[in-house]
Amino acid sequence: MATEPIHKVAGGRWEVRYRDPEGRARRFRFDRLTDARDHLADVRTKARAGTWVAPELGRVTFRQWAKDWKGTTVHLRSSTQARYDRDLRLHIIPRFGPAQLARITPRHVQAWLSEMLAAGVPPSAVRRRFSVFRKVMGDAVAMEMISRSPCRGVRPPADTK
Numbered sequence: 001m002a003t004e005p006i007h008k009v010a011g012g013r014w015e016v017r018y019r020d021p022e023g024r025a026r027r028f029r030f031d032r033l034t035d036a037r038d039h040l041a042d043v044r045t046k047a048r049a050g051t052w053v054a055p056e057l058g059r060v061t062f063r064q065w066a067k068d069w070k071g072t073t074v075h076l077r078s079s080t081q082a083r084y085d086r087d088l089r090l091h092i093i094p095r096f097g098p099a100q101l102a103r104i105t106p107r108h109v110q111a112w113l114s115e116m117l118a119a120g121v122p123p124s125a126v127r128r129r130f131s132v133f134r135k136v137m138g139d140a141v142a143m144e145m146i147s148r149s150p151c152r153g154v155r156p157p158a159d160t161k
Contacts, residue, residue: 006036016040020054021047046147057145058102062136063093065101065145069136087132091116096133101140104150109133113156123157130156 009015013029014036020026020043030036046052066088073081095112096104109130116126134151141149 005040006033018043021052022054024054051147053144053147055102059100060145061097062099062101062104063097065140066093066097066136069139072139083128084132084135087129088136091129092133092136101137101146104137106150106152106154109150109154113154117157123159127156127159130154 005018006014006016009029013031014033016026016028016030016036016039018026018040026043028036028039030039043052070085070088073084076084096108099108113126113130116129117123130151134149137146137149137151140146
């Protein structure tokens with residue numbers, strides 16, 4: 001095992017080895033030395049800032065996370081739970097279900113809101129669906145599945161009253 005965190009391996013690729021903040025050995029390979037250095041610097045910066053999350057957690061699909069998340073919402077009134085379930089089943093999972101959590105961006109979320117409005121969905125319904133999605137993604141951040149919510153910076157439509 002190499003003692004340097006970055007070294008050249010067979011095939012001309014560069015390998016980065018380190019222990020993550022949880023002490024787990026990690027290894028990644030890159031085609032370019034610059035990419036390997038950038039990755040290592042990014043990991044070290046996030047570890048110092050306390051924002052590092054295990055990459056495999058962000059690869060969980062939205063569908064799977066939503067299923068797990070629903071199991072944690074036992075404190076809600078039955079009518080609220082039914083509304084969340086309906087919005088997830090009919091509007092949110094069909095859009096984001098197969099996507100990995102870490103791959104959903106604010107641009108995807110804003111496009112979803114815009115498409116609903118363009119299809120004639122009332123702004124109040126768009127806000128309600130966005131609110132449920134934001135709760136699910138906010139809890140993904142709280143559970144350290146992802147480091148930042150894709151809802152951050154996205155503005156739902158204004159109330160037209």
